[in-house]
Amino acid sequence: MQTGIPPELNLVGPQGQFPKVALVDPTTSGYLFFALEIDHRLPFAYFLESNRKKTAISALKDIAESLRQRTDVHDATVFKTLIAPPGQGALLKHRPDIKIARYDVVLLAEFATPEAAHAYRVSNEWTQIETDASRDVKEHLTITATNLRAIGAVDHQKQGVFLFNYFVSDSLAQNLGIWEYTAGWFTDQTGLDNSTLLHPDDASPVDYTVINHCRWDGLWDILPSLLFKKSFRSFVLKNFEANATAPIPILYRLA
Secondary structure, eight states: OOOOOOTTOOOOSOTTSSOOOOOBOOOOOEEEEEEEEOOOOOTTOTTOOOHHHHHHHHHHHHHHHHHHTSTTEEEEEEEEEEEOOSOOOGGGGGOTTSOOOOOOEEEEEEESSHHHHHHHHTSHHHHHHHHHHTTTOSEEEEEEEEEEEEEEOOOOSSOOEEEEEEEEESOHHHHHHHHHHHHHHHHHHHOOOOEEEEEEOTTOOOSOSOEEEEEESSGGGTHHHHHHOHHIIIIIIHHHHHTTEEEEEEEEEEO
C-alpha cells in the first residue's frame, strides 16, 4: 500500500531526494504500552543500571511471560534503553509544557483486538500490576493504542536495536503525513524494513501523537546515519520542524 503526501504539508528542500516508503496494511491488533522512567542517565550511560531497575525489569519480564500465555495476546516484550540518540525536534524548545520522554524500561503487549487491549487495561489484574510497577519511579506512562501505519512487522524474537520514537504534534494528520514523507530516508539510508506506528486511543490522553516502533540488527545500522549524515538534519529534522512535529527518539534493546 502506498499513500499520497497530503497537500497541506510544508516540505523543505528538493523533493524526490529519497524514495517513497512502501507501506503495508496496518495490523488490526490492539496494543498495551507501559513505560517507566527509573534511572535518569546521560544519553550514552544507560548501561549503568540501579538495583531498582533490575528488579523492575525482572518483574515485567515475568508479567510478559504470563501475558504470552493468554489466547488473546499475540506478543509481549520488555525493552530497556540502550542509548538516547540525537534527533529531538526543535519544536520542543518552544513547548516547555511537553513531557520529554526518558523512559528506560518499556513493556509492549500486542492483543488480538483493540477491545481486548482496553479490557485488560481496565482489569483489576493490570491495575495492580501498574500500581506495583510504578511505585517509586520518576515517571510512568500507560496507553492503549492501535496501528495506523506500517512498513513491516517488528521482530521481537531476536536481539537488536529497537526504536520507540515519541512524536509530539498538534495535528495527527500532519504528523502522519510528515512521518510517511521522511520514512523513505530511513529505508534508503539505514536499510529499515519494518515499523509499527502506534496511535494512543481516546482512553489514553497523552502528549504524544504517535509512537513509532521499529528494529535494526545493530547500532552500526542506525547510529552513524543519525550522527554523521547531513541529510538527517537537513531533510528529516527540518521537515519535522517545518510541520510543527517533534520526535523524541530512544533506542532500546531486549531486556
